[in-house]
Amino acid sequence: MASTIAEKILSNHCGKDVRAGDISVCDVDFCFGQDGTSSIVIDSFRKLGLGKVFDKNKFCMVIDHSAPSPNIGVSEIHKKMRTFAKEFDLGLYDSGCGVCHQIVPQYGHVTCGDLVLGADSHTCTYGAINVFSTGVGSTDIAITLASGKNWFKVPETIKVIVKGKLPVGVYSKDIILHIAKDIGSNGATYKSVEFYGEAISDLSVDARLTISNMAVEIGAKIGIMEADNKVLKWVAGKSKRAPKPVQADIGARYVAVKEYDISKLSPQIAKPHAVDNVSDVGELAQQRIDQAFLGTCTNGRLEDLEIAAKILKRNKVNPEVKFIIAPASREIFLEASKKGLIDIFIEAGCVVVGPGCGPCVGTHNGILADGEVAISTANRNFKGRMGNPNSFIYLASPATVAASAIKGSIADPREYKKRLS
Amino acid sequence: MKKAKRSKARKAVNKKKKLKVAEEVKAPVLTQHFARRLKVQDNINTDYVISGRYKFRIQDPKELCKHIFEDIDPEFAARVRKGDILVAGENFGCGSSREQAPQSLKTAGFYAVIAKSFARIFYRNAFNIGLMLIECNTGFIDDGDTVELDIERGKLKDVSKGLVFDVKPIPYVMKKLLEDGGVIEHFKKYGGFSFHEQT
Known part of the structure; x- marks a missing residue:
């Protein structure tokens, strides 16, 4: 039976064929927390009482939201993260390294076809490089840090096709704001959004990341794109793992198909x-x-x-x-x-x-x-x-x-x- | 006058709650609560539930929960009492993944949140930490109404207005997490997830 990208990636990670609506327990390729969420990741991990992480190479923490620290409260959280990272020999990107959603793909922690969780709602960013990545809470990250797994409800998918050539002075940010206006802040809630069309193909990978980044602003679980040559070139040399690009099958089931022509789009x-x-x-x-x-x-x-x-x-x-x-x-x-x-x-x-x-x-x-x-x-x-x-x-x-x-x-x-x- | 009436009614509810063990989420038969309705109803994001100003520097949930909804209704937090139910509209909990949002609501004393719909990450986070969320038509519930919940039969009664609503059944996985007291306790109990084959 024909599958969407979301159905395929989740099937690949739970060892059986799953469909929209199914519950699956999947192996997660990578997970992380930032300085606004890691404190609870640490507390929840300790409450689990296992005393060890599943795989130290499949997790990192990034100090980015309030970095360098502006006050004592934040400093204490940063210190707690550093202590935890040392205790379990975990990756930590400290103040000055950058934003987690730049760090995680840039340092090759993720690649095409991966399943990724982040304790930050904009984890959906890597959908642009063909990753099923989604934001969850801190305790969900603690569970994955300890077990390498988590549970997923396989989402339904909306297909978005963006046609036309972007006018000068108009960018991918304008495209996603235009889509947000049309779909609304809860129009894609619980759903996967697949982005297609010449306007998407024409964009650089950097520009595509802007679109996937804002998928959560229309409620989506993921905002995912196919891996074309631009993407494969972008991930090459970054991740040690080979990319496993995933495409939707012809005949895959979509709950809605939306088309946009951005040829005459104004800055939004x-x-x-x-x-x-x-x-x-x-x-x-x-x-x-x-x-x-x-x-x-x-x-x-x-x-x-x-x-x-x-x-x-x-x-x-x-x-x-x-x-x-x-x-x-x-x-x-x-x-x-x-x-x-x-x-x-x-x-x-x-x-x-x-x-x-x-x-x-x-x-x-x-x-x-x-x-x-x-x-x-x-x-x-x-x-x-x-x-x-x-x-x-x-x-x-x-x-x-x-x-x-x-x-x-x-x-x-x-x-x-x-x-x- | 209205205040005195409410206070009297609250006492009556509290008395009733003692008998019904409202603190326990396990198999509640029939529980009575005060409805706390926000002025803003739709698209309440988690920044509004608990602002980044506080969540980045305060780790203690008891301190954090004093600031819930401060940016949209500064007086709201002070009115919440243990066992109350929060009433909201569409897309409650959208935005940031901060777990401090459901945790602050739970610590503030809310027994459950009733909304027309919930955003995805908040929905997951709430059940993970043992806060019950109920999807239901909330349009007719006013602030201060007494509501009666019957989760098993999927009914919500606005006692003050004499109206009964159907509530959307809580999905199996969420029910299981709630029964076990959250995902950590669930994971410890089963050494993993118990619902591998469930759909």
Whole structure:
């Protein structure tokens, strides 16, 4: 019988043929926690009382959400993670290494066809490299750390086909915001979303990661894509394990098929306080901003920094705006530095902070004051997300954020068409 | 006046609860609770349940639970009493995977959360730590209503309004985790998962 990608990957990991709706206990290829979730992973692991991990090579912890620590409470959690890592000889990426969703694929912990769990909701990011990866809670990670397994309900699948050629100044972030507007924040709840179409194939792997990253924002369990040559080239040399690309069969069962043509798509903006509250950039032209942020697991990769640098080169950030930039990993930071991007940012008046989540989760690196407005490349604009419930967050692509930082209000990056084409 | 009436009614509920062993999730026959309805109903994300401002630096659930829903209803946490039921709309618990969200609700004293629908990660996390979630039409339940739960028969009665609703049956796996007191206890009891062959 024909299978979806989700059905195939879960079948491969439980040793029997499973279908949407089945419960399966599967072998998990890799799992991890970050500094907002690992404390409970550690507590739950100790409660299990087994005293040993299943396979130390199938787990790591990343200190990224509040790194370096802004206060004593967080410092104690970081210390607890370091102590635990030493005790069981586990991988730990400490402050300054980068965001977990950049670290995990970049260091080759995952490859095509894998089944991966992370104690972070944006674990769905690696769907772009053909991985069944999904976010779970800390106790689920503790169970997998101890046993190498976890249970899964095989999800139903929605097929999304993205057609057309992206206009200049419009990016993968705009595609996923456009899809979020249409499907809604719970439109894909419990489901797998498979992405297809020429618009997806045309994207770089970096740009595809942005789309899969936000699958959870429409409620999805995974947002997965096929492994084409770009993906196979991307994973080659990163993981020691051979990729096992998985495709859906012809005739696989989809609960819905959605088609989008992005040929005429405008830059998209998610308005406060919901990710599916999306408008075309033109509708928000008068909206003043106090802060701009470029970074995160959504848009903190080299390509994102390059796009922003094109716009910022020989330009100045508006004096009324603080523009904060956090590269997604140390390697990206270094590469950006070698390419002269960091010089461009600093000369433009940006604040470049260490690799990590930056101000995305509102613990440090740029907390907003009452009434302040931010435009960010992150994936969430919930009330209070950036540390102050009386502030306002707009989400957009790196190009829109950079253009807005210069103007001091929400700006259309197509004004820089020549630089971007 | 209204407050005094509620307080009296609460005492009556508490008295009844003692007899019904409301703390035990195992095979509840019939339990009575106060409904605590949030002002915002749909798409309550886990940042709203417990803000990142607190969850990144506070490890003690008793401290954390004082801040539940602070960004959307700052007075809410102080009104919660042990045994209350939280009432919400669609897609409750969307967003971040933080387990501190269901843990804070459980520690705050909630017996269960009733919503029209739940987001995936929160749903799993709640049963993993032994917090019951019930899917049901919540549109008619007001804050302060007394509700009666009959999980076995799949019924929820709004005693204050005299309305009875069907609740969606709790899936087998979730029921099992709940009966065992959460996934850790379940795992310890069976040395793994007990539901290998269940569909």
